[in-house]
Amino acid sequence: MFDFFSTQIEYLKGVGPQRALLFKAEVNLYNYEDLLNFFPYRYLDKSNYILITQIQTEQQPIVLQGKIIHIEEIGNTPHQKRLIAKLQDESGIIDLIWFSGIKWIKEKLVLGSMISVFGKPSFFKNHYNLTHPELEAYQSENTIAQEVYYPMYSTTEKMKTKGLNSRAIAKITENLCQQALGSIPEILPQWIIEKYNLISREQAYIQIHHPKSQLQLAQAQQRLKFEELFLLQMDILKAKAKTRQLLGLRFDKVGEVFMQFFQHNLKFTLTHAQEKVMKEIRSDTKSGHQMNRLLQGDVGSGKTIVALMCMLIAIDNGFQTCMMAPTEILARQHLQSFTKHLEGIGLHIGLLTGSVRKKERTKILEELANGKMQILIGTHALIEESVQFKNLGFVVIDEQHRFGVAQRAQLWAKNSIAPHILVMTATPIPRTLGMTLYGDLDVSVIDELPPNRKAIQTLHATDHNRIKVFAFMRKEIEKGRQIYVVYPLIHESEKLDLKDLMDGYDSITREFPLPNYAVSIVHGKMKAEVKDYEMQRFIKGETQIMVSTTVIEVGVDVPNASVMLIENSERFGMAQLHQLRGRVGRGAEQSYCILMTADHLSKDATERISTLLQSSDGFKIAEADLRLRGPGNLQGTQQSGILELKLADLAKDGAMINIARNTAIELLNEDCNLENKKNQSLQRYLEENKHKSFWAKIS
Numbered sequence: 001m002f003d004f005f006s007t008q009i010e011y012l013k014g015v016g017p018q019r020a021l022l023f024k025a026e027v028n029l030y031n032y033e034d035l036l037n038f039f040p041y042r043y044l045d046k047s048n049y050i051l052i053t054q055i056q057t058e059q060q061p062i063v064l065q066g067k068i069i070h071i072e073e074i075g076n077t078p079h080q081k082r083l084i085a086k087l088q089d090e091s092g093i094i095d096l097i098w099f100s101g102i103k104w105i106k107e108k109l110v111l112g113s114m115i116s117v118f119g120k121p122s123f124f125k126n127h128y129n130l131t132h133p134e135l136e137a138y139q140s141e142n143t144i145a146q147e148v149y150y151p152m153y154s155t156t157e158k159m160k161t162k163g164l165n166s167r168a169i170a171k172i173t174e175n176l177c178q179q180a181l182g183s184i185p186e187i188l189p190q191w192i193i194e195k196y197n198l199i200s201r202e203q204a205y206i207q208i209h210h211p212k213s214q215l216q217l218a219q220a221q222q223r224l225k226f227e228e229l230f231l232l233q234m235d236i237l238k239a240k241a242k243t244r245q246l247l248g249l250r251f252d253k254v255g256e257v258f259m260q261f262f263q264h265n266l267k268f269t270l271t272h273a274q275e276k277v278m279k280e281i282r283s284d285t286k287s288g289h290q291m292n293r294l295l296q297g298d299v300g301s302g303k304t305i306v307a308l309m310c311m312l313i314a315i316d317n318g319f320q321t322c323m324m325a326p327t328e329i330l331a332r333q334h335l336q337s338f339t340k341h342l343e344g345i346g347l348h349i350g351l352l353t354g355s356v357r358k359k360e361r362t363k364i365l366e367e368l369a370n371g372k373m374q375i376l377i378g379t380h381a382l383i384e385e386s387v388q389f390k391n392l393g394f395v396v397i398d399e400q401h402r403f404g405v406a407q408r409a410q411l412w413a414k415n416s417i418a419p420h421i422l423v424m425t426a427t428p429i430p431r432t433l434g435m436t437l438y439g440d441l442d443v444s445v446i447d448e449l450p451p452n453r454k455a456i457q458t459l460h461a462t463d464h465n466r467i468k469v470f471a472f473m474r475k476e477i478e479k480g481r482q483i484y485v486v487y488p489l490i491h492e493s494e495k496l497d498l499k500d501l502m503d504g505y506d507s508i509t510r511e512f513p514l515p516n517y518a519v520s521i522v523h524g525k526m527k528a529e530v531k532d533y534e535m536q537r538f539i540k541g542e543t544q545i546m547v548s549t550t551v552i553e554v555g556v557d558v559p560n561a562s563v564m565l566i567e568n569s570e571r572f573g574m575a576q577l578h579q580l581r582g583r584v585g586r587g588a589e590q591s592y593c594i595l596m597t598a599d600h601l602s603k604d605a606t607e608r609i610s611t612l613l614q615s616s617d618g619f620k621i622a623e624a625d626l627r628l629r630g631p632g633n634l635q636g637t638q639q640s641g642i643l644e645l646k647l648a649d650l651a652k653d654g655a656m657i658n659i660a661r662n663t664a665i666e667l668l669n670e671d672c673n674l675e676n677k678k679n680q681s682l683q684r685y686l687e688e689n690k691h692k693s694f695w696a697k698i699s
């Protein structure tokens with residue numbers, strides 16, 4: 001059967017084998033479908049013209065209107081030949097220049113006629129001119145269906161030298177759109193089209209390339225955006241339904257280990273939010289289905305203790321557990337705090353990281369295989385093939401944003417029946433983004449901090465205030481508190497970053513010299529043992545100041561630290577600043593976060609800093625971050641493939657994401673296998689495009 005979409009573009013009028021090769025090599029376009037989805041990056045509104053004297057730059061394409069007052073052909077050899085026409089408007093005169101196609105243009109140009117021209121100006125011999133502008137007769141009353149919005153396509157230098165500029169591509173897509181008539185079947189069910197008043201798929205593709213009005217463009221964008229988001233949500237929800245049906249290990253009872261911990265070792269009362277989450281996880285783990293749950297909670301909200309208690313219930317039911325942390329420091333710290341929490345209960349706990357020596361590692365692997373090891377804490381090292389458990393039942397992944405989704409899936413394979421998985425993150429994800437990014441997980445939220453926490457005071461300072469800042473630090477240290485000083489990664493080169501950090505360390509040690517003060521330093525390039533040694537000195541209170549890069553960003557818990565000083569804080573994203581701030585305010589004392597910046601800040605940086613000064617709500621900050629920086633810069637989104645969205649913008653299209661998701665839910669509730677006749681076209685489309693599924697790539 002002739003399939004429009006998979007037809008090679010070389011067969012399209014205006015393309016041919018040469019250009020087809022160029023399209024493939026330069027912009028990855030192979031067939032009609034690729035070209036249809038090669039959307040214009042902007043549209044030139046031809047009704048929106050400017051005056052000749054208003055031309056200011058070569059960068060922007062422009063539209064002019066005026067009268068042709070002179071036409072002249074110059075040059076004798078074909079090489080020198082060109083056609084120059086002078087266009088006059090009320091403000092001035094500009095040259096229109098052609099080097100090729102002269103004969104054809106000459107026929108079109110009429111001396112004294114009024115025309116619109118558009119193109120990119122070039123600046124030559126102190127004047128702007130337009131080379132090879134597009135021409136159009138002045139809009140007269142009775143012209144119908146004028147194409148007012150002219151599509152602009154991105155091209156490459158190579159394409160341009162071969163004549164494939166934006167305008168040539170526009171001609172090609174025009175041909176494509178003509179052929180498309182009657183060749184693009186609808187895929188959305190009719191009831192959805194009616195409900196949201198969408199135009200047909202075919203019309204949408206035609207109108208997005210060649211809209212005849214602002215309205216047509218808006219209709220096309222709305223339809224295709226909706227389709228994109230809807231298909232994505234269908235994908236996610238189907239993946240979720242599938243994992244929901246996975247057989248899960250059943251934790252029937254709460255036993256002795258848990259009770260002993262709960263009654264004797266737990267030193268505080270759980271918050272309501274913690275209790276609520278415990279119940280949610282408890283009900284998952286006895287349901288007989290595998291749990292895939294995301295636990296969101298601001299830094300310091302007490303996620304770790306919840307995870308620990310769930311692990312104890314798994315152990316009560318005869319299973320092994322593990323917890324994966326993003327850094328070695330954090331893994332060691334979890335080991336320490338778990339060991340303390342579990343004192344006297346007699347569980348077997350181990351640590352597995354990249355720096356564990358061979359002999360120790362062999363022993364750990366043995367104990368995992370024979371079931372002796374009940375809790376294993378570690379880093380990425382846990383995922384490796386060679387790490388085999390006897391009976392793994394519960395997996396905790398701390399600080400998800402450092403892990404890819406694919407790694408989560410690898411953990412499923414560690415038991416013949418996949419273990420329950422709890423993913424914890426302190427980076428709040430805006431709701432609409434979460435629906436997409438973590439749409440296949442169930443979500444629990446701890447939205448309450450343990451009692452008696454004093455709100456952290458956030459201050460802004462610049463180099464001018466540095467002496468004051470040092471004095472403040474001294475005062476805090478005198479009170480017995482400890483201080484973090486954090487440097488961002490600024491340069492592309494690690495060497496330079498390290499130099500910044502060492503310079504900072506030098507100035508801090510000059511300001512806070514031995515023997516009265518001691519300063520620790522930690523950075524990513526250090527050996528694990530050294531890092532750990534420095535970290536331990538700070539944790540034990542032997543040093544008062546910890547100078548570091550963002551390696552301490554996640555999870556480190558030193559309750560006695562009361563000041564977080566962040567250098568060059570305008571260079572961090574808000575979510576990251578919020579995370580860093582969360583390292584203090586963990587004890588009973590008043591804590592401070594000092595945001596150091598340059599004197600002059602960009603508008604964006606000013607907004608970021610002032611958001612941080614005003615708000616301590618991680619969710620609010622994440623929403624602002626999403627708005628300011630877009631989804632690509634948010635933590636956790638980098639490797640997710642979520643950026644491959646063609647039209648929709650996860651930061652701006654929140655309302656439509658909601659609608660798309662709810663529509664997908666409505667459809668699946670009614671017809672979960674898409675067997676209903678009215679959903680057949682959609683079913684067929686999904687079946688044929690299975691390989692494109694975002695989730696298919698990662699699981």
Ligand code: ADP
Nearest residue numbers: 268269270271298299300301302303304305450
């Ligand atoms: P998170 O991992 O969510 O950032 P943690 O689990 O590290 O937070 O908890 C932060 C600190 O608060 C820890 O020292 C922990 O022991 C303590 N904590 C947790 N829950 C409570 C609670 N309900 N009451 C008092 N302190 C708590």
Ligand code: MG
Nearest residue numbers: 300303304555
């Ligand atoms: Mg934590």
